[in-house]
Amino acid sequence: MTQKPIVIVGAGLVGSLLAILLGKRGYTVKVFERRPDMRKTRQYAGKSINLALSDRGIRGLRLAGVLSDVMKIAIPVYGRSIHQIDGNVVFQPYSADGKCNYSVSRAEINFTLMDLAEQLPTVSFHFNEKCVDVDFTNTTVSFENTETKKITSESAEVVFGADGAFSAVRLNMMLKNDRYQYQQFYIETGYKELIIPPDTNGNFRLNNYESLHIWPRKEFMLMALPNPTGDFTCTLFMPFEGKNSFEQLKTKEQVKQFFETYFADAVPLMPTYLDDFFKNPTSSLVTVRCYPWVIGKVALIGDAAHAITPFYGQGMNAGFEDTVILMELLEKYNGDWSNTLQEYQVLRKKDGDAIAQLALDNFVEMRDKTANPQFILQKKIEQWFYKLHPDKWIPLYDMVTYRPDIRYSEALQRGYYQDQIMQEVLHLPDIEKNWAIPMVEEFILKRLEIKPFQYN
Amino acid sequence: MTQKPIVIVGAGLVGSLLAILLGKRGYTVKVFERRPDMRKTRQYAGKSINLALSDRGIRGLRLAGVLSDVMKIAIPVYGRSIHQIDGNVVFQPYSADGKCNYSVSRAEINFTLMDLAEQLPTVSFHFNEKCVDVDFTNTTVSFENTETKKITSESAEVVFGADGAFSAVRLNMMLKNDRYQYQQFYIETGYKELIIPPDTNGNFRLNNYESLHIWPRKEFMLMALPNPTGDFTCTLFMPFEGKNSFEQLKTKEQVKQFFETYFADAVPLMPTYLDDFFKNPTSSLVTVRCYPWVIGKVALIGDAAHAITPFYGQGMNAGFEDTVILMELLEKYNGDWSNTLQEYQVLRKKDGDAIAQLALDNFVEMRDKTANPQFILQKKIEQWFYKLHPDKWIPLYDMVTYRPDIRYSEALQRGYYQDQIMQEVLHLPDIEKNWAIPMVEEFILKRLEIKPFQYN
Numbered sequence: 043m044t045q046k047p048i049v050i051v052g053a054g055l056v057g058s059l060l061a062i063l064l065g066k067r068g069y070t071v072k073v074f075e076r077r078p079d080m081r082k083t084r085q086y087a088g089k090s091i092n093l094a095l096s097d098r099g100i101r102g103l104r105l106a107g108v109l110s111d112v113m114k115i116a117i118p119v120y121g122r123s124i125h126q127i128d129g130n131v132v133f134q135p136y137s138a139d140g141k142c143n144y145s146v147s148r149a150e151i152n153f154t155l156m157d158l159a160e161q162l163p164t165v166s167f168h169f170n171e172k173c174v175d176v177d178f179t180n181t182t183v184s185f186e187n188t189e190t191k192k193i194t195s196e197s198a199e200v201v202f203g204a205d206g207a208f209s210a211v212r213l214n215m216m217l218k219n220d221r222y223q224y225q226q227f228y229i230e231t232g233y234k235e236l237i238i239p240p241d242t243n244g245n246f247r248l249n250n251y252e253s254l255h256i257w258p259r260k261e262f263m264l265m266a267l268p269n270p271t272g273d274f275t276c277t278l279f280m281p282f283e284g285k286n287s288f289e290q291l292k293t294k295e296q297v298k299q300f301f302e303t304y305f306a307d308a309v310p311l312m313p314t315y316l317d318d319f320f321k322n323p324t325s326s327l328v329t330v331r332c333y334p335w336v337i338g339k340v341a342l343i344g345d346a347a348h349a350i351t352p353f354y355g356q357g358m359n360a361g362f363e364d365t366v367i368l369m370e371l372l373e374k375y376n377g378d379w380s381n382t383l384q385e386y387q388v389l390r391k392k393d394g395d396a397i398a399q400l401a402l403d404n405f406v407e408m409r410d411k412t413a414n415p416q417f418i419l420q421k422k423i424e425q426w427f428y429k430l431h432p433d434k435w436i437p438l439y440d441m442v443t444y445r446p447d448i449r450y451s452e453a454l455q456r457g458y459y460q461d462q463i464m465q466e467v468l469h470l471p472d473i474e475k476n477w478a479i480p481m482v483e484e485f486i487l488k489r490l491e492i493k494p495f496q497y498n
Numbered sequence: 499m500t501q502k503p504i505v506i507v508g509a510g511l512v513g514s515l516l517a518i519l520l521g522k523r524g525y526t527v528k529v530f531e532r533r534p535d536m537r538k539t540r541q542y543a544g545k546s547i548n549l550a551l552s553d554r555g556i557r558g559l560r561l562a563g564v565l566s567d568v569m570k571i572a573i574p575v576y577g578r579s580i581h582q583i584d585g586n587v588v589f590q591p592y593s594a595d596g597k598c599n600y601s602v603s604r605a606e607i608n609f610t611l612m613d614l615a616e617q618l619p620t621v622s623f624h625f626n627e628k629c630v631d632v633d634f635t636n637t638t639v640s641f642e643n644t645e646t647k648k649i650t651s652e653s654a655e656v657v658f659g660a661d662g663a664f665s666a667v668r669l670n671m672m673l674k675n676d677r678y679q680y681q682q683f684y685i686e687t688g689y690k691e692l693i694i695p696p697d698t699n700g701n702f703r704l705n706n707y708e709s710l711h712i713w714p715r716k717e718f719m720l721m722a723l724p725n726p727t728g729d730f731t732c733t734l735f736m737p738f739e740g741k742n743s744f745e746q747l748k749t750k751e752q753v754k755q756f757f758e759t760y761f762a763d764a765v766p767l768m769p770t771y772l773d774d775f776f777k778n779p780t781s782s783l784v785t786v787r788c789y790p791w792v793i794g795k796v797a798l799i800g801d802a803a804h805a806i807t808p809f810y811g812q813g814m815n816a817g818f819e820d821t822v823i824l825m826e827l828l829e830k831y832n833g834d835w836s837n838t839l840q841e842y843q844v845l846r847k848k849d850g851d852a853i854a855q856l857a858l859d860n861f862v863e864m865r866d867k868t869a870n871p872q873f874i875l876q877k878k879i880e881q882w883f884y885k886l887h888p889d890k891w892i893p894l895y896d897m898v899t900y901r902p903d904i905r906y907s908e909a910l911q912r913g914y915y916q917d918q919i920m921q922e923v924l925h926l927p928d929i930e931k932n933w934a935i936p937m938v939e940e941f942i943l944k945r946l947e948i949k950p951f952q953y954n
Contacts, residue, residue, distance in 0.1 A: 223684060326676050
């Protein structure tokens, strides 16, 4: 059997995981990466946001048999530690029953997955190979070696564009095919990586380190996620222009005053923030919506298909879930790629759109609502009701993060409906004082009867 | 003075008009066109939709001093001739006071504008020059000659991307600049050019030829616009897929049956439609929204900035209006390009978005509502009220088509508000029988008091 290889464009998180999944199933997999081998350069250019690995992503890692390897570099995160402007810190658990996400560094998980993929005899990596052309009729991809400038052409059984938010495979789809639906949308907010290093003993400098620390300040926020090395990767999210924006912070003095005003309790923990602020780039946040994802036997996967903002911590998880669905369909269709890819795109497009929307919605929640007493009350009531009727109500965050059996698109729909009900509940008389009472329970049950959901 | 030239990419309608306007103001203008000189090849590849020139476009032609030249190739169109499925034809005038649009062939008006531009000593055209690179820092554009493959670089004072819906200048903006907002959106409907030739005496084969003939059939429609040569350019708009779609019409027999069922009165007038249907391509309809339109001294104009669907007959008019606004601002800022371009993009982006939306809305109106008695009644009441209170109410079609003093964005907003009021009016008791009565007038006046508009 001289089967052509599966070509994966992009050795990022999704490309590397997909290589493992396909390689273990006996497919010959060639992964082509535009950049040099990141494991040697160990450079992520100060643009990293720590990732929150959760159940959808875990499912992919488990399916690939690499979960335990990744868990070695992961730190559990049980909720949000909200740093109020007066210095008070309030902990908001993610779930009513102690479920957690895992903080992982993008670089570390990527290196781990690449190492594991490369150990398979069926998988090979090819670096410094920039995708310059895709032939959708013959399923071939051309690469230019960024060092030798030599152009090679790879004929493939199937091509996966796992080449991220600025996918070259997708650009070829767009430029070479009529009626290609495409949108790239940037929010007004950018981000900058900063750091809270370990203390002199190598320990975490923030209490309750197993949480996502947030300094929500409405139009902007600082957040911090722990690393196994005792440091926190911090991310400042802020508008590019206008009041309190990156544009306004041009001198060290301005940055200092800004941080001391809004993040006073963080300043002593960040000895290098003034230098880092000017050294690290200000990056933008794009949402990409496109269709189709599949043309001929060329398919987009992960960010290439559905780049989203990071505010639900689902970018990597959504991409890993793509690979799970793909493997399930490949099994369902007995290895028939044509059917597999067609059903894959129909199923996943809907979910990609949904998580993109949820992520945009969650930005408002994180930077603004987490500091809002009404919102905190809403979360409490939801968790209370969820414990009473787990068959009738699941908080949106739980559905998105901990329930891979519920599709993103379903979670979005149910979440909106539940939120409507909660807005009514919050208007009940004296709700602030008395909420864990039969009257509120009855009210919610009655509302749910109007449009009851059967949860899986 | 060794001023660098103004470079215009694209010798289409807007590029050619802009060349005249700038050339007459003494600027050295170089127009680069990817295709060969269309005046020699005289090929438009069966993809033409006749254009409806109206007041916004006329304003541009008048400003350039070329209106009388264009009027020689134009035919006035006073309204819609609706061909009902039973063969009845109903005329709906565009306006209450005899205003009209002008049907012009895209090729003819383009040739005329190119000829007029080329007569100016300041303007030169360069054909077979494909834009392959834009340098936004140095305001230079590189072109590859499609015949010699030679690459030349043009350093410019200002560059205009007038290169249409699939603009190469815009693609360079998108690929080379962070945070470029971009959307290309295709509707499910495509179109195909057909023809009603003149009769043996060279006369029009349809009565009331000074109108836009429409065969509205809900999901699809045929339309026909007159040419000075006695023929009508016909366009069939129809979904690509599904029931009654291009996909479904695969044999001559199927096309014949389809036309005889839905366009029975047109069939005898279209002797070549069966051949043309398979000879002419099926084209798609894109809406492009992007921002910014200006980076450095490179600016998008016309379809390159705001490609829209053809259903309001405003694509060319919107592009010509861009050039008018640009000239007004250039005067306002005494030839300062930087200020001119900045205000241009802020002003026109809003209007580009508005006309894109209006065009999409009007598709539903044309293919569906024009055959609806409620809609016809609404139009009558609106025109009646407009005659009574022209200071308080202007029908949306009039605002968009005949009132360049009202911005598209303003027309959209007022149009939506007026439509809300009309929906209420249509629910008044016995409105079908008695509508030209004081009670209805009072009702509308009262509603308008809630949010009265001051028209210019």
